[in-house]
Amino acid sequence: MPDQSRSIAPRAPRFRNPADEGLGAKLLLTFLALTFLLFFLLMPLVTVFVEAFRGGWDTYVEALVEPDAAAAIRLTLLVAVIAVPLNLAFGLAASWAIAKFDFRGKAFLITLIDLPFSISPVISGLVYVLLFGSGSLLGPWLKSFGIEVLFAVPGIVLATVFVTFPFVARELIPLMEDQGTGDEEAALSLGASGWQTFWYVTLPNIKWGLLYGVLLCNARAMGEFGAVSVVSGRIRGITTTMPLHVEILYNEYNMVAAFAVASLLAGLALVTLALKTILELRFGAGNSGGRH
């Protein structure tokens, strides 16, 4: 691979690699890129924290321990704790089926998995309202058993699962496809059972991709707004997750409190990104195979 060196003959003009643009052009492009990112990425992030601490540290903490906020935090965690493992199981199952086998309809299955990305979150919530709402078949039937889906935790979990289930699968599928079936076939030929193969051979191979998928899934599960907004009824203190609580506070013009809760979510996002960078540094480019 040719070297990108800059050799300067003492009495000669500065060499420019023909596959490079001049320094001026490079600076301009870099400036454009960084300014764009500064405006659109950095500013909103910084704003969250600036506004959250506008009233000082005490006001900040107060906003978080306030009963409704605390309830929202608890609910968000609860939903994540249920939704993420479910999606993890699905992700593992789906990527195993897709990566290790060749079958009719595989492409269709993959497209199906990508579906939530192209659907508006509001629609994701709407479908559950239609399914379990008062005008449907399932809703009143379940209610007769005392099971409330809409405007209650189960509905929120369902909507969250819908919106976030592709994440683990999308990380794992390209990764496992790249790895092929060689390792598993070797283990089987040595006498390992299916589960042993999975546990001792497959899992270690995919652990970084898996971790990243779970991280993303979790970040989105905790931050989902549109879908949850539709199914939850936004009953303050009972069916509000953190994002919904932020909205409520904002609409009441309680800006500092709104940003305080928002800052927790922003912090979560930063932690997710930091962990991703660390994972990539440790494991190289191999772990994040999927397109985002």
Place this chain on the structure above:
Amino acid sequence: MAASSTRSTSQLESEPGLPMTNIATAPARWRLKQPSIIPGFGLTLGFSLAYLSLIILIPIAGLFWRSAALGWGGFLSILMDERTLRALYVSFGTAFVAAAVNVVFGVVVAWVLTRYNFPGRRLIDAMVDLPFALPTAVAGIALTAIYAPQGWVGSLFMPFRIAFTPLGIVIALIFIGLPFVVRTVQPVMEEIDHEVEEAAATLGANRFQTITQILLPALTPAILTGFALAFARGVGEYGSVIFIAGNIPYVSEIAPLLIVIKLEEFNYAGATAIATIMLLISFAMLFVINLIQAWSRRRYGNA
């Protein structure tokens, strides 16, 4: 990225008399293109399909079923309503503009991140995923705080309003769609063969010609895919938009918001109709994306 496994080409599946030695369960055998010793096909595929059916297929089927119940007449009358049309126009229009802006700047960002080295590059590269990890509502209130008349940037442009107009929506959608273009284009850029650029130079092309005639065309499929992804995402975006949009009917009201409003009015029919049309367009976009990728794979292959 085809699975590179060594498979036997035996005709096991077409010879019913042969004893079953492979572990893939019998009912699933008809689906497998080739027999495999790897276990768990039936289990994993079954679980995946069941999960998908419960979570996606049945709910979406429910949507279409409800929508069909409206009948053509009902469906069209809701769609043709002025407010609905304007909302769709706002959603698609702003998404288009935002995706276009993202294409231009996204390519520049991807270029700078891939080809140049400067302090903090890794950090900035990681940050590109921020819109992906940050909850939409958080982005929404933050952007509003910045571009509202009293905000840092908004106050600079007064009396020209940024927030609470379609322009505010565009800005929010640029934020949301940013990683889609960058992350789709980046891997392709990284793969560009250095030698191809040198070859163009030896043939007499200057840098500008090389970039416009050789590099950008090679990136076109990735750029188109990134655009389509950002566009599709922008059309359906809710959380980051409703704070900054102002939500003035006929002016800055997006289609997802209209769906929510109809739901709150218990106008399930209205909500369903709008949702269906949006869903159909989403499917169309997905289809287009797949076409682009298939076309580029065929055209460019592995030269």
Place this chain on the structure above:
Amino acid sequence: MEVTIQNIRKEFERFPALNDVSLKIASGELIALLGPSGSGKTTLLRLIAGLDFPTAGSIFFGDQDASHHSVQERNVGFVFQHYALFRHMTVAQNIGFGLKVRPAANRPPKAEIRRRVSELLEMVQLGGLEKRYPNQLSGGQRQRVALARAMAIEPRILLLDEPFGALDAKVRKELRRWLREFHNRTGHTTVFVTHDQEEALELADRVVVMSQGKIEQVGSADDVYDRPGSPFVFSFIGESSQLPVEVRDGTVLFQGQPIGSAEGAAGAGQLFFRPQDVELVEAQHALFGKITALRRLAGTRIAEIDIANDGHAPYHVEVEVPLHAPVELGSTLRFRPTRWKIFRNR
């Protein structure tokens, strides 16, 4: 177009990839830069092309000092090892690219470009493939398109960087023959880089043997094979064995035993000889050793021989043994080199 390379030095972060290299390439000749990886041959080629600038020294195209001309200004035709074809363009568009990007003043009209493209395709025997895309072509076809593309700009000199390296053996042989014949037809000055000595010896008018950033020897195939100028060239080209000897009073001594006569001053040195330049003898003053391996090679046999070295690891040489000779594994063979070269220790 003749090219003169004068005292070129090229450093990559202080590492000298080329160290005081000088070479004169005659107009119309087909010359090979031959050497192992790291010898600097590709670096030299790229310097000629202008894909890199020298740290010191000059490159002349004819009478012009082109050392600091950009690659676009030099008008060279470069063919890459992996073709570097433009994937999104048809064969015709690839070949016509060099003409299309010329400034308006020099650009030929579209019809003219099309005509030239067809002409070139015929020349590389790929007529009719204008509308194909690179991914629809075989490796050998792609390389010929790359050559046609380089020829389209009527370059002053053609540079080929391991042009057949990415092809399989049979295609490589065919293209080698084809390139020689092509060169005879067109008469362009051509420089190609290779690490395959068979290729270099077969194709080139002259061979430039390089090692570690220096030119070891320049000469025809016969020159480098029969009259190698340095230990490196002797051992790199063809098969060879070497033994430490001493020259005293006109006699060559190995381990104190005379094995032949030599001129020149007394002193120690290394004796190089080729497997086929030996005779089997029964005489006293000969080399001898145990046969450790015996293998068949075309119409003859090669014996690997261990010559004792007084307690240290034995010297290992290879000797050609006629089919009818009564030798077997493990027996002792006595032989004497008939032609050799002694390189004195410095």
